[in-house]
Amino acid sequence: MLSTATQRFAGPDYAGHIGTMVDITQHRRDREQGLAAQKLESLGVLAGGVAHDFNNLLGSILANSELLLADLPADAPAREGIDRINAVAVRAAEIVRELMTFAGHENPIFEPVSISSLVREMLELLKVSISKLAVIRVDLADGLPAVMANASQIRQVVMNLITNASEALGKAHGVISVSSDMRRVLRDDADTGELAEGEYVRLRVSDTGCGMTKEIQDRIFDPFFSTKFSGRGLGLAAVQGIVRSHRGAIQLTSAPGEGTCFEVLLPCAPPNARPPDEARVPEPAPATASAATTVLVVEDEEVLRAAVCKMLRKKDFIVIEAADGNAALEALRGRAAEIGVILLDMTLPGISGKQLFEELRAIRPEARVILTTAYSKEMAANALGSLEAWGFIRKPYHISDLVAMLRSAGE
Template sequence: PATEEKPAQLVLQLRDADSAPTKFKELSDRVTKVTAALHRQQRAEEERRELEAQMLQSQKLESLGVMAGGIAHDFNNLLTSIIGYSELARAQLPEHSAAGEFVDAAVTGARRAAELTQQMLAYSGKGSRIVEPVQLSRLVKDITRLLEVSISKKCVMRFELPEDLPACMADATQLRQVIMNLIINASDAIGDRSGVISITTGAAWCDRDYLDENFINDTLEEGLYVHMEVADTGKGMSADVRARIFDPFFTTKFTGRGLGLAAVLGVIRGHKGAIRVYSEPGRGTTFKVLLPAAPGVEPQAVKSDSEPEQWQGFGTALVIDDEESIRALARHMLMRMGFEVATASDGREGVEVYREMAASNPLVLLDLTMPHLDGAAAFAQLRRINPKVRVIVMSGYGEQTIDTQFAGKGLAGFLQKPFRLAELRDVVKAAVEP
C-alpha cells in the first residue's frame, strides 16, 4: 500500500575525498539538530494538547458544579416546605393512626430526596461540612462491616491500613460517603464474577512535579498528604469512559445510580484534595484519593446523639424569606416555641420591618438568596441599625458558602434547608441563650 512504511538508506557520495570527513560531519550535525528540533516540537505539541484537555475537563466540571449547586438550592427550598409542614401535621395526629403513618412515609421520602440534594451540593463543593481531625485508617475500619454487606458475596475485601497514619481535617460523614461510593463502584465493576477489592491507606510527601504529573487540580500545594487507594479486579474502563465517570448521573449500566462518583469528586475538591483513576479494559481499576495531612492533630472522640429537647423561648422574631411557604412554615414553628413572629418577603422589606421592631430586639431568620436586597446586604444594614442583632441565616446552599461570606461578622447561627422543627429549635436556642 502507498501508506506502508518501509526502511530506507541514505547514501552520500562526496567527490572531494580530502574534505569528505569534514563535510560529512557538518551534514551529520545539521541532521541531528533538525531531528532534535522536530522532537522538541512534537513534545511541545503533545504537552499543549494534554494541557488543553485538562483545562477543558476542569472547566466542564466547574460548570456542572455550578448547575448542580443551583438545582440543589431550589430543591432544598421546596423540600423545606414539604418536610416542615408534614411534621407540623404529624404533631396534630394521634401517635398510632393510619393518617400518621402516611405522613411519616411522606417525610421519609422527602428526607431521601434531601439526601440527594446534599450529594448535589457535595459535587458543587458547597455542601455543609463539619470539619474535624479524622484518621483515615480508623475511619475505614469503623465501617468495615457496612462495606462488606454492601458488595457482592463473590468479592473478597483486602485491607492495608497502617495505624500510624497522620490525621486530616475533614468531614467524617462525607468521607464515609466517598469510601462507600468507591467500594460500590468497584463491586459493580466486578459484577457476577469472583474478584478482589483492596483498600490501602498511607501518607507521603508530594512535591510539585508529582502533583502536576498525576493530578489536574492546579490548586494543590506541596506538602504531606494522606492517601487512600481503592482497587478492583473488575473489567476496567476505556479512555472514553474514564473521561466521563465524574459526570453527574453518568453510568455504564442501564439504570442510573445517582450522583455516585460525581459526588465523590465534589467532596474531595471541597476538602482541598484530589482524585485520580487508573484503569485499562480487562485490567481492573484503581481510584487514588489525596487529602492534605494535619500532622500532630489528634482525632476527636465521636459524640453521641442526644434526644431532641422540647425547649421554649420567648420574645419576638422576624422571618425574612422570598418564599411565602417557607415564611409561613418558619412562623408556625417559631410560634410553637413561644415567639411572636413577623415576616417580610425580601431583604429591603425585612430591614424596614426590623427598624420598626428594633426596640424589642427580635431574633432574625434571614434567607441568603432574595430579590431586591440579598441576605448579605440585608445583614449589613441590620447591623447598622443594631450592631448586636441576632441573625440566623437560612440557605439551600451549605454552611461552607456562609462561612466564606459571614466569617467574623457576628452571625448567630446557620440553618441548612431543608430543616426540621428540632433542628430549628437547636439553632434558635443557641442564638438566644448566653
C-alpha cells in the same frame, strides 16, 4: 502532528522533502484540561443556582408535610404517605448536597485526619452493606502522617469507592482490597499531572469485579453518568470534587472482566499541624421549654415562609413575617422591643445577607439571629466576615429542628 512539503529544483525535478514534526501531546492535554475546567465552572454556577431554589422548594415540601402530620390524628392512614413524601424530600436534598460538593460549594473545615483510622471506622460501618460474596483485604499502614482534610468528606470518598467496588462484584465472588501507604510525588512524575511536589498519603481501593472499558472510564467522573439500573451517577463526581478541594488527585486502572483500582493521593499535613479554629457560627445550646418568644421570620420563598410561620404559631411562638429586607427592617423598627429571635434567610433579593444582618443588629442588638441558607455553615460564616450569628440551620430543615433551636434562642 506531521506536515511535509515537496521541494523541487528550478525545473520539474524532484529535490526532496522538508518535513516538520510537532509533538502536540501537551497541547492536547492542556486543551482537554481547559475544557474540563470550563465544564466544571458552568456546572458550579448551575449547581449553585439549582441548590438555592431547590432547597427552598424542598424546604416547602418538608414544612408542609410536617404541618399536615401535626394536624392528623396518630392513627390516620394518610400518615404513611406523608412520611414517604418527607423521606423523598430529604433524599432529594442529599442529591443537591452532593452536587454542591462536586461543584466546590461546600467549603468545609479542614483539620489533621488519620486516613488509616478513618478507613477502619468506615469499614466497620460498611460491613453490613458490602456484598456478602466479597472477601475484604485490609492493609492500612499505621503511623502515617495526618492529612489536612475534612473528615466527613473523606468518609464520603471512602464510602463511595467501597460501595462501587462492592457493586462491581455483582452476584459473583470476589475480593475488595483497601490499603494505605505513603507516596512522594516529584515534579517530573508522569502519572500525577498537576500535583504539587511533596509527601502524600495514598489510599487504594481495588476490586476484582466487572472492570470498565476505556469509554466508560472516560465518563465516570461526569455527574449523572451511571451504568447501573438505579445509580444516580453522583458518587464519583462527588469524590472528584472532594479530592480536588483537598489538593489531591485520583487515578484509576481498570480492565473489563478483571477489576478496577482507584488510588487517591492526599497531601500530608505539616508535622506540627493543629486543628483550625472552629467555624465562627457557634452551636446552639440544647433546647428546653420556655415562655412565648417573638420570632421575626425573614424569608422570600412564600410557600416555605407560610408553612414555617404556621407551624411556629402552632408551637406557641409569636411570629412576624417579612418577605424581604425592607419588610424585615420595617417590622423590626415597629416592634423592636418585642423581637427576641430573628430567623434570617441569607439569600434575599436586593440586599446581601451580611448587610441586612448588620442593619438588623444595629436596630436591635439584643435579638438572637439564626441564619439559614442552602449553603454550608462554613460558607455562611465566610460570607459574614467578622459578624457572629447566634445559630445556623441549613436548608432544607425539619421544622422540629427549627423549633428546638428557636426555643433555646428564646430563653
